Amino acid sequence: MKACVVLFPGSNRDRDMIAALTSVAGEPPHLAWHKDTALPDCDLIVLPGGFSHGDYLRSGAIAARAPVMNAVAEAAQRGVRVLGVCNGFQILTEAGLLPGALMRNAGLKFVCCEVLLSVANADNPFTAKYAQDEIIHCPVAHHDGNYFADTKTLKRLEDNGLVAFRYAQDTNPNGSVNDIAGIFNDEGNVLGMMPHPENLIEPAHDGTDGRRLFEAALNVVEMAA
């Protein structure tokens, strides 16, 4: 029932994420620092958005090698849920916890806009509060969100329902293959996604479609405990 947000130098949507988790869970999450070698006891680990270490190398490449990532990988293996949003998704792919890579946007420019997502697999703890194929609003804000994976990996993702979200109705902002906006790992306990559900939590955000993702992740955790 407790979340933990992992902070890297250059994380910058950490405050948004902390606010979202606090709003949904009713209490602030734990915080972990990239140099930490162990994580506090928690049921949901969140890697927030940003430009870790400036992302002057491949996005997320340096953060993926931070000491804390060993603890994240170990927890993921134990079945603890791990959510990586934007830079967090990039870090998870660089760390090998999710397959594929996030390349520079097809338009070669940073893009911040609202997109439509279709929920490609609602049979998962993260997406359980959405209906299968439901269309939700969500903002994106990234420079390197162009998801790519080799044919074999793509087939595995598609065949096993590991695509969590797809850009819908021609709103793919970055050229991602198969319109992929978010994916699960094979076990379904790690989710990486480029869009920012944490920026769609309360009416002032002009929509609350992001809220159910956190409710699902945290509620399921509550039931399990």
Add this chain to the structure above:
Amino acid sequence: MSVNNNQPITAQLVADHGLSEDEYARIVDLTGREPSFTELGIWSAMWNEHCSYKSSKKWLKTLPTEGPQVVYGPGENAGVVDIGDGDVVVFKMESHNHPSYIEPYQGAATGVGGILRDVFTMGARPIAAMNALRFGAPDHPKTRHLVSGVVAGVGGYGNSFGVPTVGGEVNFHERYNGNILVNAFAAGIAKADAIYISKAEGVGLPIVYLGAKTGRDGVGGATMASAEFDESIDEKRPTVQVGDPFTEKCLLEACLELMDTGAVIAIQDMGAAGLTCSAVEMGAKGDLGIRLDLDKVPVRENDMSAYEMMLSESQERMLMVLRPELEAQAKSIFEKWDLDFAIIGETTSDLRFSVHHQDEEVANLPIKQLGDEAPEYDRPWLEPGQHSPEPPHLFAPPSDYNAALLWLVGSPDLASRQWVWEQYDTLIQGNTLQLPGGNAGVVRVEGHETKALAFSCDVTPRYVEADPREGGKQAVAECYRNLIAAGAVPLAATDNLNFGNPEKPEIMGQLVAAISGIGEACEALNMPIVSGNVSLYNETSNADGSGDAILPTPAIAAVGLIEDHALMARMDTAQENDAIFLVGTEATHLARSLYQREILQSESGPAPSVDLLTEKYRGEFVLSAIRGGYASACHDISDGGLAVALAEMCMASGIGAECTIEVTYPHAALFGEDQSRYLITVKDKWTNMFAANCEGSSVFFSKIGHMRGDRLIINDLIDTPIESLKQAHESWFPDFMNGPTSSSE
């Protein structure tokens, strides 16, 4: 390269530092001897226009800077204004024009970095940014390259640092062909009792260097900012600094953590003229001497001379006076963030600025004179000429009103800027309530249920060119109007005065008149100027030695307070069948309008005048209507006049409008740019009550129609599908940027 500190000071060397003979004579007098090479660099950095405001100070002093809401006015890193509940908003706008022309990405990026640093140096967490950008003619061979680089640079820095960009301006005019303008604004929020300033206090206290290491980048940048451009400009590329938003983000977090410990006595960021300017400022303000040991400065290049270290404009650096007993605690914070923390000197009681390098005292100068006794000029100026009135019948009507409106909404200065702001992170921090493209950017105040801040920046340079005084007034008034149209009470403003060479009396006359107009408007509209920046010498030198000045561009940015954001107004929320009201009278002023420029291809005549009493009266009325819940949407009427404002509301809400307006001269009524006017939409059932309110407060108004259908219809003049307007409005920018590659570059 390492230059010997003992090299002889020649007349040429003095001239190369941008110092006049008279100024040099005064320097020798104040130093008590010939200055060393390093000292010459220090004097020139402190006395250039950028740091000393020597041409403008006399006139800047006339601006209204005080009010019950003002906590700190000009003179600090940024202005500080009370927003109630123990919170303050800290903001400033600053130019980075010359560097952005030379190297658009880094020039713009470091402009954003510099202004963010000004804000968080004072202890405020940045919550909003804006950018006022002016480029040359769209068909000039360099324009696209500059637009592309500047926009990417603004985004590259702000997005990585993590501040939402919520507003700005982008304009094109051939007078900026050789000298673009990049004016960056930032605002932050702090607690009123936790504001940090640069005035040092206490003798023998450690001076700490924080942040990134010092390199040779930007050496002489402040001097460059005060020189005209000529064809050798490409040789100046090495004077442009390189930005590192990642380090700045770490510096922000480390500084805020450090301030929480109580270790900071005084703090100053290193901006223009780097270590020199920050150290002198801290000492001079606190009536203290400063002793620096350059061997302790963290450097990233070998064999840097004292001259280079003192004038380096490497980014993401700070100087601080520390409480010595908290040194260990302070140091551990910077170690956590992997930033440099080095004690490089101390405060002294002798009022000298003493700089040591490799066992040699390379500079020993009187600190108060460096900081406070820069020459102040009363440069000769010419009162700008007046244009005689040009009534509407002197302007040809369009052959086709629909075509004219479509052309205007798709013209370079009115087309949608979505291409630009989609490259900026507008949503980060999760508090953005209104995005760019509306009346004003609006951001919630974290920790409050209802409070929000509105931001706008405005100036209409073609008006200022025609009449600097009215143009200066208009810039403030339009900013005021944009804040009002969002439902905000305007609080205070910052000015960024971009002009040509002040040594020319006609340019100086523009500056003097514009400042007087700005001052008059700020006074009348209760928006004191709390911070600002002057950028002069914005000219391109011709082969014959003459210079072409930019359009005079005194950009104004202002902040307004929304007590309850449930009652703010937007321009995109009108509903089907809402009644449309015009607050203000029928327009008659076409001189200097976009209609004149875009349709009649000329720019002449007087600027529209602003009656400040009317401005305030109508503004307060509109604000009360918004707060009373009458306005389903609101929009100010500015560039392009009533027809363009209606078109913008229709496009934003996706609903058409059917309007009948009184017209004496139809083209003037539709496209005239008379000031102090608004459009308000009102639920049909409330129209009688709203009209009674208008009448009761003697505001000029007329009910001009209803929102309905999918076409904009005005009398028998305009009948255009909203979809066609959108097509024209949204396609210009991407088409321009994706257009064929120019062959002449």
